[in-house]
Amino acid sequence: MRTLIPSSHTPATVTTTPTWRRRHFIHCAKRSDSFAIGSSSSDWQSSFAILSSKVNSQQQSESLIPAVNGYNNHDSNLNLVPFDNNSNNNNNKSIQSKTKPLSITDLSPAPMHGSNLRVAYQGVPGAYSEAAAGKAYPNCQAIPCDQFEVAFQAVELWIADRAVLPVENSLGGSIHRNYDLLLRHRLHIVGEVQFPVHHCLLALPGVRKEFLTRVISHPQGLAQCEHTLTELGLNVAREAVDDTAGAAEFIAANNVRDTAAIASARAAEIYGLEILEDGIQDDASNVTRFVMLAREPIIPRTDRPFKTSIVFAHEKGTCVLFKVLSAFAFRNISLTKIESRPNHNVPIRLVDEANVGTAKHFEYMFYIDFEASMAEARAQNALAEVQEFTSFLRVLGSYPMDMTSWSPSSSSSSTFSL
Ligand SMILES: O=C(O)C(=O)C[C@]1(C(=O)O)C=C[C@@H](O)C=C1
Secondary structure (H helix, E strand, C coil), X not given: CECCCCCCCCCECHHHCCHHHHHHHHHHHHHHHCCCCCCCHHHHHHHHHHHHHHHHHHHHCHHHHHHCCCCCCCCCCCCCCCCCCCCCCCCHHHHXXXXXXXXXXXXXXXXXXXXXXXXXXXXXXCCHHXXXXXXXXXXXXXEEECCHHHHHHHHHCCCCCEEEEEEEECCCEECHHHHHHHHHCCCEEEEEEEEECCCEEEECCCCCHHHCCEEEECHHHHHHHHHHHHHCCCCCEEEEECCHHHHHHHHHHHCCCCEEEEECHHHHHXXXXXXXXXXXXXXXXXXXXXXXXXXXXXXXXXXXXXXXXXXXECCCHHHHHHHHHHHHHCCXXXXXXXXXXXXXXXXXXXXXXXXXXXXXXXXXXEEEEECCCCCCHHHHHHHHHHHHHCCEEEEEEEEXXXXXXXXCCCCCCCXXXX
């Protein structure tokens, strides 16, 4: 995939990472491999150890932090103020309320607003990921990153508070890189947003469709518009770049007149491009699902629909899959997604069979999303059973499902059918 160098909006980049941070990152990645279910006190203690070491390294390297893309991290104000959970403090009632112990309602998940929250996303302004960050955390400060990996690191290194990353699209399928990164890093899924993706064909003002020789976009953008591009009769080469808005920026910055970008209408506005075709996704109901990641998990609840994401493996390979799935089926827990990725620790397993030869089995990590909260007994029991069948199991997060009402975006092309 080609990497375009954006001219004006330089996203956070992995190459600016100072050595101490890279060392720290490797340390965290190793820890994540050993993290399993049943968050015990030792998990919380080790989380605390990581947190403390980060604060220390951050203090040591404070001068380095503002250098990363101009995003500083000066809000780590550790001054403690007396705890007061009631602002009305001039009568006896307030004295009583001041001593009121914490109750379960005080422990509710972080609200869905994001003022002052720094949210890392992959791409440049105008990318769908930026818009998804705005849907997840309205009024947040969105921080562009040039790679998914950088968005993970930005949260781990306290440059950002959250990352919002795409994991699957209704037409293009899974964004595999992010599944692999979820496993390599130790962040927790704390929410999801489903974002309608409405693509436009963008070019410099005055450029006509007939003169185009090339269309550039994120691989997902190209995949989601493949049939419409053919229906439009465009005789163009498709070229994959890092993000949709980055494609638009590249055309504008380099005054490229034979190339169009597949990107959002907002990207057209930001980079001064014209919309040649509006709504070129192959299906009007084109939706990308994003997950929100944080350093700490949220406390799961039962008063609204929750989803839980897990990843597991077994040294005997795929034979456990049926048993794992049955643990959910017996408890009437619906699965919303199943994905398999190569097990990078043990990519292949050799099995010698007498007189027949050697069977070479590919090894997988299985990712499952299911519709239940980890606060529910049936989910806990299902995972206890899954743990018996697997050699590795990790809960990636238990988080509120995106239940926002939604209507398909309009599409200029007829809905594509097979
Ligand atoms: O390139 C962008 O604009 C992105 O936000 C990335 C991304 C993706 O990775 O799937 C997000 C939503 C769309 O599905 C197309 C691309």
